[in-house]
Every structure is written in C-alpha cells, then in structure tokens.
Amino acid sequence: MTMNEKKPYLVDAVIGNSSLLATLGRTGKMYRLWWPHIDTPQHMDAMRVGIHAAEGAPVEWFDEAGNGWSHEIGYVQGSNVLAIKAASQQAELTINSRHFAVPGKDLLVREYALSNSGNESKQLSFVLHSSFLISENSLYNTTMFHAEADALIHFRHQYFFAVSSAIVCTKFQSGISWENVQQGELNGNMIDMQPTGAMSWQLTIAPGETVVLPIYIAAAHNEQDAVQLLAEARQKTSGQWADETNSYWQSYVAQAVPCPVDDARIKELYERSILTFKLMSDEKTGTIIAAPEFDETFSRCGGYSFCWGRDAAFITTALDKVGLTDLTDAFYDWTLRAQSPDGSWQQRHYHDGQLAPSWGLQIDEGSSILWGMWQHYLVKQDRGFASRVWPSVLKGAQFLASFIDEETGLPKPSIDLWEEREASHTYSSAAVYGGLKAAAGFAELAGEYELAEQWSEQADRVKAAIEQSCFNEELQCFYRGINLTVSSDKYNEGISAGKQGTVLDLDKGYKKYVLKHDPIVDISLLGISVPFNAVDATDARMRSTADVVEKLLTVPNVGGIKRYEDDIYIGGNPWILTTLWLAHYRFATGDVEAGRNYIQWVLEHRTETGLLPEQIDKHTGETAWVVPLTWSHAMFILAVFMLAEAN
Structure with a gap:
C-alpha cells in the first residue's frame, strides 16, 4: 500500500527546527521526516502533491521531474525556509511553494501558491497523497480522517501526525494505494489499518490570480495534541508563519x-x-x-x-x-x-x-x-x-x-x-x-x-x-600506521614483496596477520x-x-x-x-x-x-x-x- 519507490541517496535540501528534520528533492518531493529527534525515529514513506484538472484524466504530479514541469530551488537568504518554483507551460500554471519547520513547534508547513498564467479561469483539484511508515515500520500503521479537524491522522503507537490545510478539503480517503490515487477519485473511507491516505481541495483560479493552499503537518504523541497543534497552525496564515520563521533564522545568523x-x-x-x-x-x-x-x-x-x-x-x-x-x-x-x-x-x-x-x-x-x-x-x-x-x-x-x-x-x-x-x-x-x-x-x-x-x-x-x-x-x-592487520592473502603477498610482518596466535586457534607498516x-x-x-x-x-x-x-x-x-x-x-x-x-x-x-x-x-x-x-x-x-x-x-x- 506504500508508494513502493526507492528513495534516492542524494537529497537537495534539508529543513527543520532541531526537533523536526526533513529532507526534500529539488522538485519538492519529501523523502524523510524525523521527529522528535533528528536522528531517529524516521516516519515518512513519501508525500506527493499534484493537480487533477478533469474527471477521467490522471493526476499530474508536479513534484515529479519531467512531465512538462520545470523546477527551481533555493533557500530564502539567511534562512532555512526552502522555496521551490514549479512551472508548466502546458498546464499554464506556476506553483511557488515554501517548506519549513516552525521554530519551537512540532509543526511543518508546506505552502503552495498556484498562479494561473493562462487566459481562462481554471477549476482543478489539488491532491495530496501521504504515506507514513512510522518508525520505519510497515506494521501496525493506521490512517483515519478526523472530521472535526478536517484532517488525516497517521498514527502508530505514540506517534501521531495530523495532515490538513487551512482550507476545508473537498474529498478524502483513508487507506488508498499509490496506484489507486492516480485518478484522483477518493471514496471518503474514514479509517483503515494502512499507512496511506489522500485529500483533495477544489480550487478555482482566475486568469492572473494566485491562490494559496497551505499544508500543515502537526506531530504529537497523542491524537488530541496533534489536533490542537493543527488548530493553532490555522490561527495564522502560512505567510505569517513563513515571515516569523524567516525572521527567526535571520536573527539567528545575525547573532x-x-x-x-x-x-x-x-x-x-x-x-x-x-x-x-x-x-x-x-x-x-x-x-x-x-x-x-x-x-x-x-x-x-x-x-x-x-x-x-x-x-x-x-x-x-x-x-x-x-x-x-x-x-x-x-x-x-x-x-x-x-x-x-x-x-x-x-x-x-x-x-x-x-x-x-x-x-x-x-x-x-x-x-x-x-x-x-x-x-x-x-x-x-x-x-x-x-x-x-x-x-x-x-x-x-x-x-x-x-x-x-x-x-x-x-x-x-x-x-x-x-x-x-x-x-x-x-x-x-x-x-x-x-x-x-x-x-x-x-x-x-x-x-x-x-x-x-x-x-x-x-x-x-x-x-x-x-x-x-x-x-x-x-x-x-x-x-x-604501523602493525596493520591484513588478510592472510595480503600478508603472504606482502612478505613475498619483502615487507616485514608477524603472525599472532589468538584465542580458539585463530590467527592475526600483521604487516609492520602501512x-x-x-x-x-x-x-x-x-x-x-x-x-x-x-x-x-x-x-x-x-x-x-x-x-x-x-x-x-x-x-x-x-x-x-x-x-x-x-x-x-x-x-x-x-x-x-x-x-x-x-x-x-x-x-x-x-x-x-x-x-x-x-x-x-x-x-x-x-x-x-x-x-x-x-x-x-x-x-x-x-x-x-x-x-x-x-x-x-x-x-x-x-x-x-x-x-
């Protein structure tokens, strides 16, 4: 039920706040997410975002290299806020996104600003597919939709991740495979013992207009705290969170x-x-x-x-x-x-x-x-x-x-x-x-x-x-160095070449082969x-x-x-x-x-x-x-x- 794609060894960016840490590619694809420590545990299988323009058509995943989308990536100067620009002439869309962890909070913000560069109004769905293998474990994960919070909650044991926006979603589904989400059809399933889920938001964007859709990921050790943190996130715009985060980092550098x-x-x-x-x-x-x-x-x-x-x-x-x-x-x-x-x-x-x-x-x-x-x-x-x-x-x-x-x-x-x-x-x-x-x-x-x-x-x-x-x-x-331990073959090769060495007897009949110099x-x-x-x-x-x-x-x-x-x-x-x-x-x-x-x-x-x-x-x-x-x-x-x- 996961996206079943091999994660790359090389990443392009890292964001975090010394408690949350995440790595991303240059297209904005998130590969890994650590919390509440930066080394372990890691919880992210994958999180993908795309545009669904018409019923029957496949979702266009704009965080994918190629497919007519170009990407530019860079940090905001003096800050750990990451900015990514995705553009498609064919889709007549430019999507400027910002990705960051809010200092002092277990909150990750992914803000997407969609701009219509065409001459006609666009009606489309913004689709988010999330897959959490919490603690890097494929067992015992659950995804549920919390109606009051209008959020998907991924959880296992003491780790809860609430995913939502400041905008009320149009559709959702708990437990949906990467293969099935391609058509953008979400069936409203409330809970599933699977690590995956999806949400979509219906957007109308006039020519020249920009619509901002923030995605919040709130981490907590129980459902109530995750929902509460999500509510707190919605009390400010994503732009305000970004301004505060930029100010924090720029002040940090200035000190x-x-x-x-x-x-x-x-x-x-x-x-x-x-x-x-x-x-x-x-x-x-x-x-x-x-x-x-x-x-x-x-x-x-x-x-x-x-x-x-x-x-x-x-x-x-x-x-x-x-x-x-x-x-x-x-x-x-x-x-x-x-x-x-x-x-x-x-x-x-x-x-x-x-x-x-x-x-x-x-x-x-x-x-x-x-x-x-x-x-x-x-x-x-x-x-x-x-x-x-x-x-x-x-x-x-x-x-x-x-x-x-x-x-x-x-x-x-x-x-x-x-x-x-x-x-x-x-x-x-x-x-x-x-x-x-x-x-x-x-x-x-x-x-x-x-x-x-x-x-x-x-x-x-x-x-x-x-x-x-x-x-x-x-x-x-x-x-x-001196007294270099080598294999028996390397030792014999060295001795044959005139190097000095010795063979040491170890416990239980084992031997250690040592060359004098490295x-x-x-x-x-x-x-x-x-x-x-x-x-x-x-x-x-x-x-x-x-x-x-x-x-x-x-x-x-x-x-x-x-x-x-x-x-x-x-x-x-x-x-x-x-x-x-x-x-x-x-x-x-x-x-x-x-x-x-x-x-x-x-x-x-x-x-x-x-x-x-x-x-x-x-x-x-x-x-x-x-x-x-x-x-x-x-x-x-x-x-x-x-x-x-x-x-």
Whole structure:
C-alpha cells in the first residue's frame, strides 16, 4: 500500500527546527521526516502533491521531474525556509511553494501558491497523497480522517501526525494505494489499518490570480495534541508563519560572529553553514549528527544519522569560532552521558547516548572529544564547564593512558578514522597526543598537578614514538600506521614483496596477520599537525608529507583531494573536507594562496541549494555522496577563519 519507490541517496535540501528534520528533492518531493529527534525515529514513506484538472484524466504530479514541469530551488537568504518554483507551460500554471519547520513547534508547513498564467479561469483539484511508515515500520500503521479537524491522522503507537490545510478539503480517503490515487477519485473511507491516505481541495483560479493552499503537518504523541497543534497552525496564515520563521533564522545568523572575510561567495556559504549546524544539532539532547540519514538499509554504507565524537570535535570547534557556543555546551554535556563505563567513547552513538551500530573502537573518537572539550574551554574560559566535565575527562584520560602499547609507545591497534582497517594509526596516535595534552590542561585547573604532569609526559612519549617509528624515509612521508592487520592473502603477498610482518596466535586457534607498516598516503596524516600539533606544521617532515599528499591525492581533471591512494568508497572521489584539510595545512604554513585556491574549489562545488556534500564525482564534478555533511561545513568555517587570520 506504500508508494513502493526507492528513495534516492542524494537529497537537495534539508529543513527543520532541531526537533523536526526533513529532507526534500529539488522538485519538492519529501523523502524523510524525523521527529522528535533528528536522528531517529524516521516516519515518512513519501508525500506527493499534484493537480487533477478533469474527471477521467490522471493526476499530474508536479513534484515529479519531467512531465512538462520545470523546477527551481533555493533557500530564502539567511534562512532555512526552502522555496521551490514549479512551472508548466502546458498546464499554464506556476506553483511557488515554501517548506519549513516552525521554530519551537512540532509543526511543518508546506505552502503552495498556484498562479494561473493562462487566459481562462481554471477549476482543478489539488491532491495530496501521504504515506507514513512510522518508525520505519510497515506494521501496525493506521490512517483515519478526523472530521472535526478536517484532517488525516497517521498514527502508530505514540506517534501521531495530523495532515490538513487551512482550507476545508473537498474529498478524502483513508487507506488508498499509490496506484489507486492516480485518478484522483477518493471514496471518503474514514479509517483503515494502512499507512496511506489522500485529500483533495477544489480550487478555482482566475486568469492572473494566485491562490494559496497551505499544508500543515502537526506531530504529537497523542491524537488530541496533534489536533490542537493543527488548530493553532490555522490561527495564522502560512505567510505569517513563513515571515516569523524567516525572521527567526535571520536573527539567528545575525547573532553569530560575522563572516571575517570580505567575499560575497564565502559569506554566503558561511551563513549557510551556520544555519546547517543548527539543523544538525538535536535541541533536546545536544547531540550533533554527521548528516541526515539517506541509506537506512546500509545498502552502500553504514549510515550517517549518528553522532561521531571525532566529527563533532571539529564541528564544535567551528561552532565556537562562529559564536554558537551554546550548541557546543549542549554537545559536551551530551558526551558525559555517552561515555562508556571504562572511560572510552565508542565509534558512534544515537541522540540518547546509546551505542549505535559499530565496527569497533576507534581510539581517536574519545581523544578528539577530550581535545574538543579543551578547545571549548580555551574559547569560553568557563571554570564551571571545566568542573562539570572533569570527572569524565579523568575517566577518559585514564582509558587513553591504559591504551598505550609499552613496546611501541603508540596507542594499541584500533579502527582508523575511515572505519576500514585496524592498526596503530599515525593520525589516531596524534589524536591521543592531543587528548592527553587536553586532559593535562583540565587536571591543572582541577588542582591535580601530578596527573597533569603524568598525562603530559605520556603525550610527549606518544609524540616521540610518532617521530621515531612512523616516518617513511623512502617516501619522505609519515606512514599511515604501523602493525596493520591484513588478510592472510595480503600478508603472504606482502612478505613475498619483502615487507616485514608477524603472525599472532589468538584465542580458539585463530590467527592475526600483521604487516609492520602501512605506507598508503592518507589525507589524515595532516592531522598530525593540524589540528593536534603532535608535530609542528613547519617541521620538514610535515612539509614533505603535505607535498606528497598533494601530489598523490589530487584528483586529475576535477581537482580536489581524495582520502587516500587506493580509496574505492563510492568510486574513490575527492571529498570536500579532505580538500579543506589541505587548505588548513597550507594556511598553517603561510601558503595563503594555496589555501584560498582550495576554498575556491569548495565554493564551486556546493550543491544547487548551497550545501556542502561529502564527495564530488571524480568524472563529472557533480555532487556524489551525502548532503549535507556537517563535517564538511565545519572544515569550511575553520578554513575561513584561518584565511582571515593569515591576511
């Protein structure tokens, strides 16, 4: 009974209010809707809108690409209100729509202004078909028509979604398939144990006239509250709600630190990044998600609608730069709840701090959180914050200290930041250095001077081990890591090629095959100096490492920087954040022109709506994967401030 269409991986826009979050395509088609948290649960199967011009004719779905309809999409300047223009010469109609979540309310507004560009009056029905798979579950959904509220209500368990307009509908039907709604005939069925429903409104539009039809989606935990919120929505026009929402977002941007660089395109993306940060931050828990989910079945990746401590450390540093320190405070309060009993922070978490699907410990996650806490303290100088996080810092630093391998002086093997391999990774080691130095700073504030000295000395030993064991003299570049776990075939291949390695005996007769070095050049090697400063950016070894990174990872023709030499994820494309990482390094060493050029490349590869994706297709230069990626926006903000400081 659902629309049974595969949702695309790539979306064009995101709207929300830090409680509601929705993603849409450039035609206005809504793909997903999260509430009351921005990561889970997700409730939308699909919602479609169309025009039914004559009995016996099919519904013309104007939120569909093609079919004679053209579309333009963009955000209102300085706002998270999305505007879409759909036009058809054949239908002689232009439909301007606005889509947004009302700040502070569990209310989504979709306003449609239909303009008659023809010479004759038009009588038509506006048709809405909605399908809710609440909590992404096809079982136990019900759709009913609430006559008093003149609304369809989709519900399952404690989630209720009331859908209606300010205009009384002409027809309705609870429980109608996508196939059956095509003719626009609705039979008035009041209730059905199906996830689908439809409504239609009869409209008359004179030549040159514009008729506005708002659609409201009210979310609540029971029927009464959903109906009440719908009634509240009708107390104002959709135009008033839009004006208030635009004012809210424009005020939000105005309260942030102004863009420090006098460049119109940089300022535009700077402000869009500020607006995106707020949407990616859950107001109830403080968590920050990597991106709105788009691959919930893990068909091509492991999902993105989770909180990674590493991503968030970069993001909160950017938040502090733009003055959104309240979001940073909320996030680090959240980390106190997400910490494991042993003091570690695992790979990724849900909004409530519970462990999300995982590939195992990444030691850089917790290290980055400690480092990020300290960066936040350096900005705010808030002793209350330092006291609040100190118990967590203590446990976190003790875990890091216990994770150091006495033989190598580096952290023991764990999963790398790209979540693909196990080794003592050089980047992760630098993160541990940064985490321990941060913990030492907090220990001094707490009057724990012996601990401060102990952690600082341990950090210095990690630094020394990086310098001693992790540099590839032959390539003049840091190794990606040492003691790399590989398959038996890769091990034998490596040994045959003259590489060093060992076979370890594990419990129950299993064996682990380990190669001494991982020589693959990886952009994360820049993290040794930027941001963790385990090795100074001006050190000759770092300079040569950056040059090797640039030489081997620059993508021909399209430009930009890919993650590492033999990357195959989604085809091995250049990433926004990796390109900006090299910009960071160039700025840190005074090469302003090179850093600025990378920023310009990023500006040229924004999406149509001005968002930053994760990847750019290496052949076409078009958006390839994940929109928007919060980490991409954070790296842009950090690059902008480094540019400003360098000028």
